[in-house]
Amino acid sequence: MTTIESKSAVFHRSLHTDPISIVGASGNYLYLADGGKLLDATGGAAVSCLGHGHQRVKEAIISQLDVVSYVHSATFATEAAELLAKELVESTGGEMSKAYIVSSGSEAMEAALKLARQHYLESKPPQPQRTKFIARHESYHGTTLGALSISGHKARRAPYEPMLIPNMSRVSACNAYRGMKESETETEYVDRLAKELDDEFQRLGPETVCAFVAEPVVGAALGCVPAVKGYFQAVRAICDKYGALLILDEVMCGMGRTGTMHAWQSPLIGVVPDIQTIGKGLGGGYAPIAGVLISRKVTDTLFKGTGAFTHGQTYQGHPVSCRAALEVLRTLQDEKLVQNAAAMGEKLEELLKRVVLPLPHVGDVRGKGLFWGIEFVKDKTTKEPFDPKDNVAMNIHEKGLSCPHNITLYPGTGTADGKIGDHILLAPAYNVTAEVIELIVQKTAKVIEEYFSKA
Secondary structure, eight states: OOOSOOOOOSOOSOSSSOOOOEEEEEBTEEEETTSOEEEOSSHHHHTOTTOBOOHHHHHHHHHHHTTOSOOOTTTOOOHHHHHHHHHHHHHTTTSEEEEEEESSHHHHHHHHHHHHHHHHHTSSSOOTTOOEEEEESSOOOOSSHHHHHHOOOHHHHGGGGGGSOSSEEEEOOOOHHHHSOTTOOHHHHHHHHHHHHHHHHHHHOGGGEEEEEEOSEEOTTTTSEEOOTTHHHHHHHHHHHHTOEEEEEETTTTTTTTSSSSGGGSTTTOOOOSEEEEOGGGTTTSSOOEEEEEEHHHHHHHHHTTSSOSOOOTTTTOHHHHHHHHHHHHHHHHTTHHHHHHHHHHHHHHHIIIIITTSTTEEEEEEETTEEEEEEOSBTTTTBOOOGGGOHHHHHHHHHHSTTTOBOOEEEEOTTTSSSOEEEEEOOOTTOOHHHHHHHHHHHHHHHHHHHHHO
């Protein structure tokens, strides 16, 4: 990356360095202007579930442009949006009843929060006192103000803290590596977390809480941390006890990423949400798209009330994005790629735990399906994180991009408490082969070994 003053007119994420220019992409590889290529082991931010340049999806997008590229959803419907919503609902086994299609995960979370509030305003009898939400520490649910307000990632919240919505509270994340005591069983850990959540409902006044919000497998904020068995059943029971909704954020971990179409369909989760957000793998990077899946309970409330959701966006149900996502979804099903993600995920787990976990400063390897995190620590015994000034995750990411490694490794910080801690994510395409999995692990291990040998 260049450090000279940029001539680019793009307001890049950094004004001090230009990002690497990509001139082409195919399958698992990104092609550089200098003729080099990078093994895409992360799909961007766990987005490119089919890899790059997938012919079926390209043809579907072109075909939609020949039909209609845009209409306003307040008045018009399109076949692309109707079919996508229908097949998404079917993918839940009928547990969810409607799909609301937007353009990004942050927008999906904003819609989910407003939908939960409206559900109680239109309940019989109305419950207007329900204005509060409970989420978890070390969480990230989006970058817009409402989504950031529900998030618990301290570093991302910090600059905007005075602007954030105050009626959001947080409890401990379900993070066995950092949260479970040495003498504790998983059952005891779940019981302790459940009590903490129940106590938070009581502190707030259970009749004031709209919903509890959580990722089934925590992505960017913690580095692919799955819940322990029984956790979400306990959470569901507490929400039901107090009449609150359960919102599951599957923007990063859903749509096949963790080995089932929806993360909650795994026996490890074992509960059905009232509202679910999806994104990233929904469009596979071929178009900007995300969505909200809505249970019959919530749909019925609005149907019997005003009959309308008091929310809307210009690009809601965009036909080209919907057609792209529909073809991604059909490809996942036709080619049994969710099953492949589960199978290749088992191989990735075995190799990471055998090859990467023993390396110096690798504290933990965790994940599910094709969604894995590697947490780095200064001391493997005490789990002491590195000083943020060491910039460990970003440095490892940048080393991965350099020759001879040529691999993408998605960096994350704040792993330990929202401010300190480092991890990287691996999230390859669902059509990945065993040979590519082996190459990803081999390259990742070499990057880590080389970085810490010279640090």
